[in-house]
Amino acid sequence: MTKVYVPTDAAARSVGADEVAERITAIAGVEVVRTGSRGMLWLEPMVEVETPEGRVGYGPVAPEDVDGLVAAGMLRGEVRDIGACLGLVEELPWMKRQQRLTFARVGVVDPLSAGDYTAHGGIAGLRRALSLTPAEVVETVVDSGLRGRGGAGFPTGIKWRTVLGAQSDLKFVCCNADEGDSGTFADRMLIEGDPFTLIEGMTIAAYAVGATEGYVYLRSEYPDAVATLKEAIEIARVEGWLGADVLGSGFTFDLHVRVGAGAYICGEETSMLESLEGKRGTVRAKPPIPALEGLFGRPTVVNNVLSLATVPTILAHGAEAYAAYGVGRSLGTSVFQLGGNVARGGIVETAFGITLGELVNDFGGGTSSGRPVRAAQVGGPLGAYLPVEQFDLPMDYEAFAAAGAMVGHGGIVVFDETVDMASMARFAFEFCAAESCGKCTPCRVGAVRGVETIDRIVAGDDRQKNLVLLDDLCELMTDGSLCAMGGLTPMPVRSAVRHFGEDFTT
Amino acid sequence: MTSEVVATASVPVPGRAQRVLEIATELRGLRGSLIPILHAIQEDLGYVDQGDIPVVADVLNIAVAEVHGVVTFYKDFRRTPAGRTTVAICQAEACRSVGAVALADHAKRSTGCGFGETSADGRLTLDEVFCFGNCALGPAVQVGDKLHGRVTPARLDAILGEAR
Numbered sequence: 012m013t014k015v016y017v018p019t020d021a022a023a024r025s026v027g028a029d030e031v032a033e034r035i036t037a038i039a040g041v042e043v044v045r046t047g048s049r050g051m052l053w054l055e056p057m058v059e060v061e062t063p064e065g066r067v068g069y070g071p072v073a074p075e076d077v078d079g080l081v082a083a084g085m086l087r088g089e090v091r092d093i094g095a096c097l098g099l100v101e102e103l104p105w106m107k108r109q110q111r112l113t114f115a116r117v118g119v120v121d122p123l124s125a126g127d128y129t130a131h132g133g134i135a136g137l138r139r140a141l142s143l144t145p146a147e148v149v150e151t152v153v154d155s156g157l158r159g160r161g162g163a164g165f166p167t168g169i170k171w172r173t174v175l176g177a178q179s180d181l182k183f184v185c186c187n188a189d190e191g192d193s194g195t196f197a198d199r200m201l202i203e204g205d206p207f208t209l210i211e212g213m214t215i216a217a218y219a220v221g222a223t224e225g226y227v228y229l230r231s232e233y234p235d236a237v238a239t240l241k242e243a244i245e246i247a248r249v250e251g252w253l254g255a256d257v258l259g260s261g262f263t264f265d266l267h268v269r270v271g272a273g274a275y276i277c278g279e280e281t282s283m284l285e286s287l288e289g290k291r292g293t294v295r296a297k298p299p300i301p302a303l304e305g306l307f308g309r310p311t312v313v314n315n316v317l318s319l320a321t322v323p324t325i326l327a328h329g330a331e332a333y334a335a336y337g338v339g340r341s342l343g344t345s346v347f348q349l350g351g352n353v354a355r356g357g358i359v360e361t362a363f364g365i366t367l368g369e370l371v372n373d374f375g376g377g378t379s380s381g382r383p384v385r386a387a388q389v390g391g392p393l394g395a396y397l398p399v400e401q402f403d404l405p406m407d408y409e410a411f412a413a414a415g416a417m418v419g420h421g422g423i424v425v426f427d428e429t430v431d432m433a434s435m436a437r438f439a440f441e442f443c444a445a446e447s448c449g450k451c452t453p454c455r456v457g458a459v460r461g462v463e464t465i466d467r468i469v470a471g472d473d474r475q476k477n478l479v480l481l482d483d484l485c486e487l488m489t490d491g492s493l494c495a496m497g498g499l500t501p502m503p504v505r506s507a508v509r510h511f512g513e514d515f516t517t
Numbered sequence: 518m519t520s521e522v523v524a525t526a527s528v529p530v531p532g533r534a535q536r537v538l539e540i541a542t543e544l545r546g547l548r549g550s551l552i553p554i555l556h557a558i559q560e561d562l563g564y565v566d567q568g569d570i571p572v573v574a575d576v577l578n579i580a581v582a583e584v585h586g587v588v589t590f591y592k593d594f595r596r597t598p599a600g601r602t603t604v605a606i607c608q609a610e611a612c613r614s615v616g617a618v619a620l621a622d623h624a625k626r627s628t629g630c631g632f633g634e635t636s637a638d639g640r641l642t643l644d645e646v647f648c649f650g651n652c653a654l655g656p657a658v659q660v661g662d663k664l665h666g667r668v669t670p671a672r673l674d675a676i677l678g679e680a681r
Contacts, residue, residue, distance in 0.1 A: 022651050025666035052653040193609030196650035226548075231556075231593050232649050234662065272552055272591030275647060289551035290583075291590040307548070349653060351614035356653025379615065388610055424611045424652065435610070442609075442647065 012042050013086050014061035018118065020048035020203050021235045022196070028056035030074035038081060047204015049118035050358025051105055053379075059100055062088025068097035105355070105374065110336060112344050113321045114197075114360045117204035123242055125250050128207045134252065136323030140215045141260045148219040149175055152322060154330035156342030161187055161278075161315030162390060162419040163495075164341075164408045167322075170312060173302040174220040177310035182222035184213050184264075184312045185287065185305070186319055188229040188236070189271050189278040192391025194422035197346040197358060198316035202229070202236040205320075206243035207252070210266060212319035214257060215326055216312050217264040225266040226306070228283050231273055241268050275446040279494045280313045282448060293448040294494040315420070317346055338364035341407040341418075349375045351388075351424035368402030371425055382427040386511065388435075390419020392442055393499035395506035396432060415506060417499075432511035436504045437465045443500040454497025457488040461504065468515050478515075481508070533562060537569045541576035551577060551587055555594055564595040600635040600642040602680045604628075605659040608645045611652035616669075620656050621645065623670040627677075641677070 017032040018024075035058065036043045049068075051057060057070030067088045069080060072095055084090030091098060100106060111117075120127035128134065140148045153168030174182060186209065190198040202209060213225045229237050244266050247253045255263050269287055271277050277286045281295035284306050305311025321343065325333045334342045341363035347370055349356045354376035359365075371377070371387055378384055386396045395416035397404070404414055411418045426435075440461035447454045461484055468477045485501030492498040508515060540557045544550050554573055558565055565588050574581045588594045606612075606621050621632075630636050630643040651657035654666030660676050668676070 021649070021664055022654050022666060025651050025654055025657065025664040055654070190650060191648060193607075193648045194611045194652045195648075196652055199650040224548075232646060267547075269549070269553065270556060271593075272556065273593035273646075274591050286552065287549050289549035289587070291586050351611040351652060351655070353653065392610055422652070424614060426614045430614065435613075438610070438613070446647075 012040060014042050014044060015086070016044050016046050016059040016061070016066065018048040018055065018057065019045035019122070019235075020055075020200060021233070022052050022200070023048050023055040023057070024235070026055050026071070027074050031056045031058060031072055031077060034074055034077040035081075038086070041086060044121050046120060047117040047122055048200060048357075049100065049106070050114065050200065051103075051355070052357040053355045054097065057097075058085070060086060060088050064088075065099045065101055067091065068100040068103070069095045070097060071095070108374075109360050110344050110362055111360045112324045112333070112336075113208075113317055113346055114201065114205075114358060115324070116208065117201060117358075120205065122204050122206055122239055123246060125207070125246055128205075132327065133207055133323070134211060134258075136326035137211050137215055137252065138258065139326045140218055141258060141262065145175055145219045145221060148215060148326065151330045152219070152325060155325045155333040156330075156337070156340070157318060157321055157325060157333070158341070158408065159315055160317035160321070160345065160420065162192075162417065164418070167314060167318050170302055170314070171216065171220050173300070174222070174310045174312050177303050179310050181224070182220055182310045182312075183306045184217045184220070184222045184225040184314075185284065186213055186225070186227040186316055187278065187280060187283055187313055188227050188233075188316045189283060190233075190316070190420070191230060191275040191278045192393075192420055192422055194350045194388065194424035195348050195391055195420045196350070197348050197421065199233050199236050200358060201316055201320050201346075202233070203239050206240050207247060208320045208323055209240070209316055210243060210247045210252060212322040213266060214253065214264050215322050216314065216319060218257075218262055220310070220312055222312065223263050223265070225264065226287055227266065227268050228271060228277065228287055229268055230271040230277075237268060237270055244268065274448075275442075276448045276496055279496060281494070283313070284311070291448070293450045294496075296493060317420075336362035338362075338405065338407050339409055341409065345406065345418070345421050347406065347421045347423060349423050349425070352378045352380055352427050353425040354379045363407050364405050366402065367397065367404050367406065367423070368399075370406070370423060371402060375423075375425060378425060378427040380427045380429075382429065384425055385428045385430055386426045386432065388424045388426070388503065389422070390417040391422050392439060393417075393495060393502055394419050394422075395502050396426075396435065396510065397506065398510040401510075415502070415509075417502065432507040432514040433465060433469050436507040436515075437462055437469075439500055439503040439507075440465065443496060447496060451491070451493040451497060453488045453491035454493070454500070457484055457492075457497060458500060460484060461488075461500070465504075465515075471516065474516070478508070530562075533566065534568065534572055536562060537572045538576065541573045545576055551579075551584065552591070555588060555591075559594060563598045567596070597635075601640050602661055602677075603642045603644060603659075604677065605644040605646040607647065607649055607651070607655065607657040609647040609652075611648075612655035612657055615655045617656040620658075620668060620670055620673065624673060627674065
């Protein structure tokens with residue numbers, strides 16, 4: 012029986028992976044295993060054939076290519092001089108240059124096989140955690156230097172320490188999987204490709220802070236991830252990884268999925284909590300912080316998918332091993348995502364400190380259109396647009412902040428020279444106007460005024476005066492908004508004006 | 518275009534209130550049950566009718582205004598039935614960098630619908646979405662339940678042709 016791996020990831024499916032899998036399944040003597048994606052998305056659908064030396068990759072493989080490739084010897088791993096053959100997947104430069112800790116199993120295992128999960132190191136982190144006291148688990152996470160991967164970069168362990176210290180008969184762990192930022196898809200790929208890692212991470216978090224109930228707030232735009240995670244939770248209950256007596260330790264924790272309803276603002280943690288409570292997703296003023304008064308007013312850990320999914324490897328291999336990666340106060344690895352107009356888009360998990368240029372040019376291979384790169388937006392719709400002159404910036408929370416930008420969730424969207432940066436700046440305001448929860452005036456009204464002001468600038472209507480007004484508006488939104496939506500919308504706008512001012516003329 | 522016209526105004530089917538009552542009663546025990554209830558209503562009955570709102574409010578013992586507020590806050594909840602096929606085009610930055618705006622213009626021209634509108638024959642609803650998480654293979658378009666990547670105007674026409 013030849014084992015063939017075909018991704019079931021939504022991105023791979025969007026370009027025909029299901030049809031490819033169907034054709035290969037029809038061949039006698041072949042067992043098809045559906046996995047997550049390796050993250051080399053420009054090669055999807057990518058097919059891997061198991062050989063004694065490792066998995067040999069082929070991609071991109073269109074459904075109509077399957078018969079020809081099979082006839083040429085694709086299923087005999089030793090035949091490698093045929094079109095679309097990539098060689099041993101683990102040896103590809105794209106893979107070898109990465110340090111995959113959080114994404115170690117994504118694209119490798121069957122996402123819903125508990126046996127695969129444990130065979131590839133799963134549950135070791137949870138076992139280790141349960142052998143420690145909750146406070147020891149918290150301090151391990153503190154020592155690892157792990158910071159919130161959702162964008163804010165707050166130290167995860169410090170947040171947990173606050174929740175552990177809070178007195179309550181009921182505490183929650185909430186996972187923010189409302190990955191609404193354009194250019195970010197790592198949460199989705201992790202949930203679709205290795206959901207048990209998230210479940211394990213949340214269970215460790217719950218044990219560390221004394222929580223008994225967990226919720227994953229997952230966006231409705233990710234139906235595959237919703238289905239996979241729900242199924243994984245059922246399996247985890249059967250395996251004893253969740254439930255009344257986790258791994259026979261006496262510790263109780265159960266997990267539920269809640270599906271969002273198309274509101275970008277619900278990626279903001281307090282708005283997400285409101286939504287989980289069944290209300291409109293309006294932002295809460297802080298304090299009180301969610302760690303003390305979160306879901307239904309109870310102490311609550313709110314972490315991003317990648318933060319929680321990194322916890323198992325930290326527990327399994329130790330805080331020091333994790334903190335050995337990275338630079339300055341940005342320790343460990345980050346899962347960068349290359350998207351937009353990029354030749355080789357996908358997932359690059361590597362230590363902090365790699366430069367933006369290395370990611371866009373070395374990994375990404377420049378634009379997919381073949382035209383020169385003009386800008387990259389880093390950190391989602393609220394992140395800065397950076398010109399190629401700044402591509403030597405290291406991916407590091409502090410270095411980016413000092414440059415008026417942010418690493419955010421690690422999403423990088425590439426634009427070629429045809430981009431009109433005034434229209435992108437206008438879109439930042441349009442998006443904010445459409446998605447603002449409406450609670451605070453700087454965001455609700457400022458975004459609308461921002462669109463109007465940019466229109467006047469571009470039309471040449473009192474240009475200088477309106478540029479000053481725009482700057483003033485940006486400052487007001489930054490200082491006066493209740494949350495990051497209104498507070499950071501000025502970041503893409505100001506960076507566009509600063510670096511691409513020539514686009515703001517008629 | 519056929520002469521067959523499907524009214525998009527809400528005409529609740531008989532027994533609808535009973536079904537809404539069953540759904541709300543079944544799910545009321547969940548924490549923060551309102552949004553799961555609304556999702557279930559839309560899944561089962563296609564949209565959330567104005568007449569459903571007092572039924573849900575009654576089951577949860579909350580104000581009609583609260584339910585109304587939630588229904589209208591979230592884009593996912595439709596107030597009228599959608600067309601037989603829903604086409605959602607991503608309009609976020611990553612897809613914009615590879616032509617999503619031009620693709621949307623093409624779709625609007627060829628279907629005669631703006632975003633959020635249903636064609637007069639009730640066949641198709643056109644929507645905009647901000648991100649499917651398919652940012653390396655844009656422009657991304659969801660037709661029915663299926664996500665498509667690298668969608669050009671020609672490919673969109675072919676996909677819509679199949680969906681008809």
